[in-house]
Amino acid sequence: MIVGGGLAGLAAAVGLGTQGIPVTLLESRARLGGRASSIVDRTTGETIDNCQHVTMGCCTHFAHFCRTTGLDRFLKTEPALYFIGPDGTIDEFSANSWPAPLHLAKAFGRLRYLQFRDRVAIARGLRDLARTPPARPDSRSFAEWLRDHGQTPAAIEYFWHVVLVSALSDSLDRIDVSHARKVFVDGFLKTRDGWQVQVPTVPLETLYGVELVRWLESHGVTLRLQTGVERVTSTVDRVTGIELRGGASIAADDVILAVPHTLVPTLLPAGLIDHPSLTRLQQLETSPIASVHLWFDRPITDLPHAVLVGRLSQWIFRRGTNDSLRAAGESQDSSAYYQVVISASRDLDGIPAEGIIARVVDELAEIWPEARRARLRHSRVISEHRAVFAPTPGVDALRPAQQTILANLQLAGDWTRTGWPATMEGAVRSGYLAAENVLRRRGRSVRIRPRDPAPDFLPALLFGLS
Ligand SMILES: Cc1cc2nc3c(=O)[nH]c(=O)nc-3n(C[C@H](O)[C@H](O)[C@H](O)COP(=O)(O)OP(=O)(O)OC[C@H]3O[C@@H](n4cnc5c(N)ncnc54)[C@H](O)[C@@H]3O)c2cc1C
Structure with a gap:
């Protein structure tokens, strides 16, 4: 039995489904996907995502999950990224034919808003970061690490902050060094394609609420939506099942609890x-995304998208299906729907939605004057106050393993110990790990997870990566 239909629970269901294990997945909401899901916008009637979700080439387990279930056909790899400098200049960022880690050297060189001395500092910083042993505990925040490694103010504001606030959803003074290292090593240094961004071509609801449902139901997974679990039930040494909100009990041989970490204390068996192994979980903080x-x-x-450097707005994505309909002559509608992402959005607390929208539209108009001439037909802000767990220094010591002290109770979720930050990749890894534990308990030592890719030759040689 799996409790929670976010990506962690879904990945556990897929892992067990591929092994022929009958699974029931209980989800309290009316839809699957958890924090990666869609809503219907009442004004336009369109199904829109709670927030743009992207994945990267280094997210190998999420890619495996999508390949296994056929969702990969709905992911588009962006051949280039577009960076808009603080002065509005647009720089294209794409790999050249050189081997990693030099494949992005020219792309960095083309970012005109960075001076030569900033680029030298960044190159040194990346080298030092890559050579830092990944598991060595460091009580410093990444902001302190950057200062200790001679980074210039422009390098910090226009490079390190820009990448990390999007990847980890927090400010540099609240980021653990090993989490920052993971982003840069896996994304930019270790392999040639780790940096590549993939964007879904359909709403998340189509991915997880339609296509994945088909796959799950054809692989022995019973889905029960709008079925909230009150608590996991147990004897002294084993889990017996779950109790639903409303009082009904369901017995289960194994339970995977795949809910957000903030809800775990109330659902776990008493004590x-x-x-x-779990007390420190309650110290895990959260970060907001708007x-x-x-x-x-x-x-x-x-x-199709842009990274906005040195502004409140961090990314913009063009979304919607009007383009393809227009191309097919099926729609005369020329409207254009965009999503602007603001990670680590604490500073927006208390600002009314109209104020946030006005500021974002002003920023867009500074870059693209058409935004001033265009009529804004509709707008809204969606704030996820507990979007992800905060990657604060020492955070990994707070994250429990999937296996609990009760042999037939697993935890899953991006917040469990995966070595990854709060991402769809981390959630899928946790679900796979939990599923492998269940299989092992049943005497089946099956590996569901794909192997982590080995570093390319040159990064292994230069930075000692393995
Ligand atoms: C705004 C935003 C933007 C993001 N952008 C990205 C991105 O671009 N790329 C990326 O990789 N990641 C992104 N993330 C992070 C990513 O969405 C999460 O890491 C991932 O979806 C977490 O999955 P999960 O299964 O661990 O948890 P959740 O998605 O939270 O799933 C938990 C599920 O448990 C259910 N549940 C809770 N209580 C009960 C109960 N009592 N009974 C039954 N069910 C229950 C919940 O309804 C939910 O469906 C973003 C997150 C947010 C919020």
Whole structure:
């Protein structure tokens, strides 16, 4: 029995489904996907995502999950990224034919808003970071690490902050060094394609609420939506099943609890949260992400997406299906729907939605004057206050393993110990790990997870990566 239909629970269901283990998945909401899901916008009637979700080439387990279930056909790899400098200049960022880690050297060189001395500092910083042993505990924040490694103010604000605030959803003074290292090593240094961004071509609801449901139901997974679990039931040494909100009990041989970490204490069997392996979980903090959804009466730029450097708005994505309908002559509608992502959005607390929207539209108009001429037909802000766990220094010591002290109770979720930050990749890894534990308990030592890719030759040689 799996409790929670976010990516962790779904990955556990897929892992067990591929092994022919009958699974029931209980989800309290009316839809699957958890924090990666869609809603229907009442004004436009469109199904929109709670926030743009992207994955990267280094997210190998999420890629495996999508290949296994056929979702990969709905992911588009962006051949280039577009960086908009603080002065509005647009720089294209793509790999050259050189081997990693030099494949992005020219792309960094093309970022005009960085001076030569900033680029030298960044190159040194990346080298030092890659050579830092991944598991060595470091009580410093990444902001302190950057200062200790001679980074210039522009390098910090326009490079390190830009990448990490999007990847880890927090400010540099609240980021663990090993988490920052993971982003840069796996994304930019270790292999040639780790940096490549993939964007879903359909709403998350189509991915997880339609296509994945088909796969799960054809692989022995019973889905029960709008079925909230009150608590996991147990005897002294084993889990017996779950009790639903409303009182009904369901027996289970194994339970995978795949809910957000903030809900775990109330759902665990009495007393378990006080076990030393779990007490520190309650110190895990969260970080917010906001997305601003804008429907203009026309496109404001030809770019499919852009990274906005040195602004409140961090990424913009063009979304919607009007383009393909127009191309097929099926729609005369020229409106254009965009999502602007603001990670680590604490500073927005207390600002009314209209204020946030006005500021974002002003920023867009500074870059693309068409945004000023266009009519804004509709707009809204979606704030996820507990979007992800905060990657604060020492955070990994707070994250429990999937296996609890009760042999037939597993935890899953991006917040469990996976070596990854809070991402779809981390959630899928946790689900696979939990599923492998269940199989092992049944005497089947099966590896569901793909192997982590080995570093390319040159990064292994230069940085001692393995
Ligand atoms: C705004 C935002 C933007 C993001 N952007 C990205 C991105 O671009 N790329 C990326 O990789 N990651 C991104 N993430 C992170 C990613 O969405 C999460 O890491 C991942 O979806 C977490 O999955 P999970 O299964 O661990 O948890 P969740 O998705 O939280 O799933 C837990 C599930 O448990 C259910 N549940 C809770 N209580 C009960 C109960 N009592 N009974 C039954 N069910 C219950 C919940 O309804 C939920 O469906 C973003 C997250 C947010 C919020």
